[in-house]
Amino acid sequence: MILYEWPRAAAFGRVIPKNKIYEHASANTALKDLFVREVDQIVWSHKLAPETVNLAATKQVAEIQIFRITARTATLDPEVLRAIDKAIPFPLIFELVYGNRVKLVAAYKRPSEADSSRWVVGDYFEGDWLLEDASRAPLPVALNLGALYERLLSPLVEGQTARLIPGTGDSPATSGSATALEEPISLEARIAQAEAIKAKTREVDRIKGRLAREKQFNKRVAINVELRAAKQELDQLTAGTAGTAATKYQEDDHG
Template identity: 70%
Template sequence: MTLYDWPRASAFGRVIPKNKIYEHAGVNTALKDLFVREVDQIIWSHKLAPETINLPATKSVAEIQVFRITQREKTLSTEALRAIDRAIPFPLLFELSHGGKIKLAAAYKRPSDADSMKWVLGDYFESEWLPEGGRRSALPVALNMGALYEQLISPLVEEQTARLVPGAQTGFAEASQSSFAAPDMQPLSLETKIALAEAIKATTREVNRIKARLSRERQFNKRVAINAELRAAKEELKRLSGDRDGEAE
């Protein structure tokens, strides 16, 4: 995963007071405390829009906003990101900064089918930490804002899933092993990739939960039954990740 060299014309550079997020996102006391503890500063750093990057808007993506968050701690709760996403009525990309390193984070955000004034927000995906002053790449080539948004989000989905299950990134390309496979092996859409990633994440949690049960159980007959559950969960994880030969540990 690389960082992006946001076009100079898109620079916005506005510091956002935390209380503005509180006002627009309906933040409760516990979440305010979380912001105080984990977030040092929020900067609305760039505005990717037709007038700043010369790409036409689409119905679902008129603009993409880039927020830079300086963290007080290495870990930032997704509740904080979700509050900011609720406060801003555009798709967001986050640059998270801490201790001389930086990473990208985002959740796929789209207008609700039932109410176009509301937004549907999925799970968050993050890159690995990268050196703050590292190399940045030009934006992906795209025909419109919607296509650009998909190309910015997709690598995050693939990278995080590949870290969770080795070989899962191959699974995106070889989706014939998955119930999420696209017809005629066409490239998977972003929404399909996200659905596959979320299924892999949920199944990984199930594998770990069963392993924990197995480690606690001492009765032989119950261990046999739990081992059968574990084998089935591992097989499902292999199927989802497209791993024909290896076994998810």
């Protein structure tokens, strides 16, 4: 996983008071308590826009905002990020800072098809913790801000999905050749796959927990049947993701 060297021309550097987030996100008492416990400071650090990165806006991505959150805890409740996403009407990339470490976090965010004034925010994807002074890479090459947004999100989606699937550290080139002939899969489709794997993994874990707690033999048999079915569904999802990885590998290697 990498960090990006945000362009100097895109620097914004504005501290955002928590109460401004509360106002725009209609925060209740529980959410405000989360901010108090977990968030030290919120900085709107960079603004990636046509005038700052010399890339054209698209219908869905007019600008990309970079928010840097200094946390008081090593884990940040996703509802904190979701509240900020609700308050800011642009796609966001978060840099989460704790101690001397930093990681990227983001959810795929798009205008609602039913109401373009509203935004749809998906699940959050996280990178690995890196040292604050780790070297940073230049922004990915892209033709417009929509493509840049996809290129910033893709490593987070693929990295988090890989952590959920045993054995995905192997090169995707070892997958069957048939997958290399498949049509390229969009970021939205990859995110849908990743979210489905995450949800099914949680379901498998919940069933395992029920099985561990159950003492009656006949109920354990029924739960085992349910567990096998859930594992099979998870295997089918992860097999599909492996095919996607192989296709992407072929594109990156030979495109």
